[in-house]
Amino acid sequence: MxxxxxxxxxxxxxxxxxxxxxxxxxxxxxxxxxxxxxxxxxxxxxxxxxxxxxxxxxxxxxxxxxxxxxxxxxxxxxxxxxxxxxxxxxxxxxxxxxxxxxxxxxxxxxxxxxxxxxxxxxxxxxxxxxxxxxxxxxxxxxxxxxxxxxRVRRQKDLTEASRGFIDAAAERLAVPFLDDYNGPEQEGVGVFQLSADRGVRxxxxxxxxxxxxxxxxxxxxxxxxxxxxxxxxxxxxxxxxxxxxxxxxxxxxxxxxxxxxxxxxxxxxxxxxxxxxxxxxxxxxxxxxxxxxxxxxxDHLFVPVSFRMDSALRRPTPAYFLRGLAQARLRRSGWASGSQFEATAFVRTSLSGAIPDLQVMALYWVYPFPNQDGDKPVRPPTTRPGLSVFPTLIYPESxxxxxxxxxxxxxxxxxxxAYLSAGKDADVLLEGISIARQVMAGTGDNRGEIRPGPEYTDPAELRRFLPNIVHSVYHxxxxxxxxxxxxxxxxxxxxxxxxxxxxxxxxxxxxxxxxxxxxxxxxxxxxxxxxxxxxxxxxx
Structure with a gap:
């Protein structure tokens, strides 16, 4: 024993x-x-x-x-x-x-x-x-x-797409740029901090x-x-x-x-x-x-909202992925040496109290809608460059x-x-989608929304569709x-x-x-x- x-x-x-x-x-x-x-x-x-x-x-x-x-x-x-x-x-x-x-x-x-x-x-x-x-x-x-x-380090070498997101969020949401969101103030937009250093988790x-x-x-x-x-x-x-x-x-x-x-x-x-x-x-x-x-x-819930942007990255092909891993392993550099999430904003919706109730995260390639069971490979809607913005409900009532x-x-x-079963959870996420669209309308090379897409601009239709596209942030x-x-x-x-x-x-x-x-x-x-x-x- x-x-x-x-x-x-x-x-x-x-x-x-x-x-x-x-x-x-x-x-x-x-x-x-x-x-x-x-x-x-x-x-x-x-x-x-x-x-x-x-x-x-x-x-x-x-x-x-x-x-x-x-x-x-x-x-x-x-x-x-x-x-x-x-x-x-x-x-x-x-x-x-x-x-x-x-x-x-x-x-x-x-x-x-x-x-x-x-x-x-x-x-x-x-x-x-x-x-x-x-x-x-x-x-x-x-x-x-x-x-x-x-070891905690800021994400390095941001894509132009993520920089554009930061600038647009600060301007369009009237929030400050935060050098350290783990400091005295959280409300604002800034670069993600990672539990990683020089290409090592x-x-x-x-x-x-x-x-x-x-x-x-x-x-x-x-x-x-x-x-x-x-x-x-x-x-x-x-x-x-x-x-x-x-x-x-x-x-x-x-x-x-x-x-x-x-x-x-x-x-x-x-x-x-x-x-x-x-x-x-x-x-x-x-x-x-x-x-x-x-x-x-x-748990935290998010909705992926994706936009075509040439200043972001393509979803990696197998060859691209292997090259990225090799570069990260040998040189401690390149896209694989950091997180795909580069920027985040903590903002208040119209439903919030005294502190931000929405976290908005930016991912530098197109994120697919999650499949229904998780047992199949996740395929993006396009391999072309794009930025995904994740409005995230951070204080669920369910x-x-x-x-x-x-x-x-x-x-x-x-x-x-019991996702979306209580309170104003769905309302916060729906407003989060509007906030994501508002921010991305202010970025320079936004070539249009991929998902949910322009067919989901009607509030009633988007509310009906929302339960099919929310996903856990695994929190x-x-x-x-x-x-x-x-x-x-x-x-x-x-x-x-x-x-x-x-x-x-x-x-x-x-x-x-x-x-x-x-x-x-x-x-x-x-x-x-x-x-x-x-x-x-x-x-x-």
Whole structure:
């Protein structure tokens, strides 16, 4: 039997951070990861070279190597569509397969968490962890950090199309150019910041596990957690199944920390008897703690709006792609050395409150409408140069669930984000399309809209068609909600209610989603969890 002081389930964005920080305290730490190593032959270059992610995730046979393959249940308010829910199944988790877009969120997000029952998670509370995790290219000082494990750099060598988007957005939306949207102000337009440096992705695995790994940090790959081992109401370990089918228990002398992600964490808790009592009993699972595990699921949605522009790039052919990878690998330059997303704006629609409710992202080639099931190669409507603009709903009102499909741990969870089912979500996206069109009308070489296209200018027709073209940004959160009332699964110290020596640390604990891409806040949660376990919050 493997024993450690702490067992961390999941080597994703938060899991890597909490595991490394606990190991640095001198404690023994075992990390259990269902996926493989991110340095394995056949995936290393695809994961390490920033630009490779676009082709990897649009090619099913490549995606299957590093992705869980999750899909939503048919979405009632989105034409019954089954929408892919990409999650990394590899060391680094989704930080190894994402677009590397580094966005902390609006400071108001964290103040709202604290006001809603997550005491100790206000912006001033979480800022030290944000600063500690990053190595910002402009150095530390103020609200930014230097010398941390995650290198953060601005996107370099922007295409003329993206520069045109920035200029047009500033002028037509009357917002400022932001040199640093992770600084004191978020509203405005600027260049994306990436968790990458000199043509290399800085995933959580590279940052926390692979850089000078301590001897007291054990990483087990190909090990799928099937249930928590409980002694009464106390967590004592995790049962895992290896790739060969052998079962073993990884024992925890101090605590178990579940960092299996917004889908994996609620699934593991429910399999272990922690969750909605009626749901667990329906599957023959004894109830240990009756909690709303799996509730509060919500996610960012976008609509791709594409325009023909000769100053953008062609969608890469196989030969073009291979040349780009070689240039990025050997020279650390070229399109594949950075992200395909180059610019972003945070703006307010007419439906917003005090802070921006829309993120608009610019991608320097034509993005296809997503297919209906995610099992086929994604083909663009044209290979000619074009810019895609993604109006993104960042504060959805719709709430869904994650539930067990059955008591068999090998079954994928039932994921129901309930997209477009509540509030003003559709209205914000529809106004976002208008904002995208308004901005792009001010760019110099816009040769016309490709998708949705001029046939969808009538507001009623566009509203009818919207559910068929929305797609997830792959930012699900909230299924193990942190708080202090009946909606909570974990308390503000991330301890699972009703179970001793058990915490959850990943995006599932977010009470509400942050304003922007969620990877940086997820890593921050891992850093904060280590502080809470060790009692070092405010002292590092």
């Amino acid at each position: 493997v024993r450690a002081d702490y067992v961390v389930v999941g080597a994703g964005s938060a899991g890597c951070a909490v595991a490394r920080r606990l190991a640095e305290s001198g404690a023994s730490v075992a990390v259990v990861e269902a996926g493989g190593r991110d340095t394995a032959r056949g995936v290393k270059n695809l994961l390490e070279i920033p630009g490779a992610v676009a082709v990897m995730l649009s090619t099913p046979q490549l995606k299957r190597l590093v992705d869980w393959g999750y899909k939503s249940v048919p979405q009632t308010s989105a034409w019954g569509r089954v929408i892919p829910q990409t999650r990394g199944r590899v060391l680094g988790g989704s930080s190894s397969v994402n677009g590397m877009l580094f966005v902390r969120g609006h400071r108001r997000n964290f103040d709202d968490w604290a006001a809603d029952g997550a005491a100790g998670w206000a912006y001033d509370d979480v800022l030290p962890a944000f600063k500690r995790l990053e190595d910002w290219e402009d150095g530390g000082g103020g609200v930014r950090g230097a010398g941390g494990p995650v 800085y995933s959580a695995s590279r940052a926390y596990l692979r850089t000078d790994p301590p001897d007291n940090l054990l990483v087990l790959t190909g090990a799928t957690a099937t249930r928590l081992v409980l002694s009464g109401s106390r967590a004592t370990g995790v049962e895992v199944v290896g790739a060969d089918g052998d079962r073993q228990v990884i024992a925890a002398d101090r605590e178990v920390i579940v960092s299996a992600g917004v889908f994996g964490s609620p699934k593991l808790l429910q399999l272990s008897g922690i969750g909605p009592a009626e749901h667990l009993r329906r599957h023959g699972i004894d109830v240990v703690s009756d909690l709303p595990v799996g509730d509060n699921l919500h 709430r869904g669930t994650v539930r067990l499909a059955g008591p068999d741990p090998s079954l994928p969870p039932l994921i129901d984000p 699900p959160v909230g299924t193990c909600r942190m708080g202090s009332d009946e909606r909570a699964v974990v308390d503000p110290r991330l301890r699972v209610l009703g179970v001793d020596n058990l915490r959850v640390a990943d995006a599932s604990v977010m009470p509400t989603v942050t304003g922007g891409n969620t990877n940086a806040p997820s890593i921050m949660i891992g850093e904060r969890c280590a502080d809470l376990v060790l009692g070092t919050e405010g002292r590092r």
